[in-house]
Amino acid sequence: MDFQSYSSFWNTQASTDSGALAAVDGSASEAIVRLTGRWTAAQVRAALDLGGEHRVLELGCGVGRIGRELAADVRSWHGVDISSMMLSVAKQRLDGVDGVSLSQLHRTSLDMLEDASFERVYTVAVLCHMDKEDLFLYLNELRRVMTSGALAYLETWNLDHPMGWKRWRFEVDEWDRSDQTTRKNVARNQFCTPEEFQLYARHAGLQLLACYSDSPWIQLIVGKDLSEDEITAQQSRLAEVRTQVRYSQQWGELFGGLLDVIYGVHPPERFLDELNALTQDPEVELYRDYLLALWQQHSEHWGPVKDAQTR
Ligand SMILES: C[S@@+](CC[C@H](N)C(=O)[O-])C[C@H]1O[C@@H](n2cnc3c(N)ncnc32)[C@H](O)[C@@H]1O
Structure with missing residues (x-):
């Protein structure tokens, strides 16, 4: 439009x-x-x-x-x-x-x-x-x-x-x-x-x-x-x-990971795996919650959020 x-x-x-x-x-x-x-x-x-x-x-x-x-x-x-x-x-x-x-x-x-x-x-x-x-x-x-x-x-x-x-x-x-x-x-x-x-x-x-x-x-x-x-x-x-x-350096890097998901460069599974592998501090947790909410919203394109991946 x-x-x-x-x-x-x-x-x-x-x-x-x-x-x-x-x-x-x-x-x-x-x-x-x-x-x-x-x-x-x-x-x-x-x-x-x-x-x-x-x-x-x-x-x-x-x-x-x-x-x-x-x-x-x-x-x-x-x-x-x-x-x-x-x-x-x-x-x-x-x-x-x-x-x-x-x-x-x-x-x-x-x-x-x-x-x-x-x-x-x-x-x-x-x-x-x-x-x-x-x-x-x-x-x-x-x-x-x-x-x-x-x-x-x-x-x-x-x-x-x-x-x-x-x-x-x-x-x-x-x-x-x-x-x-x-x-x-x-x-x-x-x-x-x-x-x-x-x-x-x-x-x-x-x-x-x-x-x-x-x-x-x-x-x-x-x-x-x-x-x-x-x-x-x-x-x-x-x-x-x-x-x-x-914003911390990690925040900028996590934002980059999220951009790659949003613009279809990487699938959400890959970013979730990366987040799960990091030390779970409040920034990582926020990005994880955010990614899962976004995934839920885009599950038609990205596929269902798998239970095993949510924890
Ligand atoms: C991305 S949102 C951010 C909203 C809020 N600041 C936040 O961080 O949650 C951008 C907001 O700016 C307002 N906005 C955009 N252009 C504007 C303008 N020229 N004058 C005043 N508000 C504007 C939009 O209506 C919208 O509510």
């Missing part, structure tokens, strides 16, 4: 509840969305030193995968998204959680939000689905709604990492195979180098506190109007929590 606007693409993805779940982390499973949501929430919490005093904004909140796991720990959590369908799933999933609010965006602007109204902002798996002009406009808008001294966590695809490059090559090959009679999908995956992402953030007036880029994703932690002393203090705090924020 030919998607000309961000909202038409994401509304189509989210036209069913399971489609909405699939569009945020690929799993189409509520149990897995909760697992991955807790994982990402822990990264955001550590990156932003989140506390009960913070008004928090998530740009592109989707079904509230991350917000659901964070909202109870902060003063308020506000999710904004271009897709009304995503927001209606978020509304159901966040029902009953205190301090939560949602707004629909209609263009690349946060114009319904006042200047300097959030101490913490974050965006995950969103800036990688838009043109660079929109990415830059949003960074400016995020800065505008941040209070002086506020922090932001920003994430996008890392072209300058072997697995990020591999993911980008899938996009290139898909385009190469397409009939090319229409322009590319506006919501396709787009990629930055760490230098490029930092450049946009800097030109949006954000101060760089940390950049982690030894994974398929670039993770930036930035601030607004911090003094030199505050920057130094944040940088030393971030050095201490670095392992809670950044």
Whole structure:
């Protein structure tokens, strides 16, 4: 289908509840969305030193995968998204959680939000689905709604990492195979180098506190109007929590294994065997649960998930 606007693409993805779940982390499973949501929430919490005093904004909140796991720990959590369908799933999933609010965006602007109204902002798996002009406009808008001294966590695809490059090559090959009679999908995956992402953030007036880029994703932690002393203090705090924020080398490798399954390079059995042979730490367990959920979903193509393989 030919998607000309961000909202038409994401509304189509989210036209069913399971489609909405699939569009945020690929799993189409509520149990897995909760697992991955807790994982990402822990990264955001550590990156932003989140506390009960913070008004928090998530740009592109989707079904509230991350917000659901964070909202109870902060003063308020506000999710904004271009897709009304995503927001209606978020509304159901966040029902009953205190301090939560949602707004629909209609263009690349946060114009319904006042200047300097959030101490913490974050965006995950969103800036990688838009043109660079929109990415830059949003960074400016995020800065505008941040209070002086506020922090932001920003994430996008890392072209300058072997697995990020591999993911980008899938996009290139898909385009190469397409009939090319229409322009590319506006919501396709787009990629930055760490230098490029930092450049946009800097030109949006954000101060760089940390950049982690030894994974398929670039993770930036930035601030607004911090003094030199505050920057130094944040940088030393971030050095201490670095392992809670950044994706590990193993995470990047597991992601590569999963990509090979998704793109049909290897069968799921092979990746499951690899996972079973590893030391069972929380990362391996998360990927294993994720693979099994995906396999269940694709059992028509991949064959049934064998009982013996699930343990
Ligand atoms: C892959 S999902 C990620 C959702 C959520 N951040 C998460 O990690 O679970 C991308 C989300 O970004 C939203 N989105 C995409 N383009 C957008 C845009 N231009 N403005 C605002 N939201 C956008 C989509 O509607 C979708 O909910």
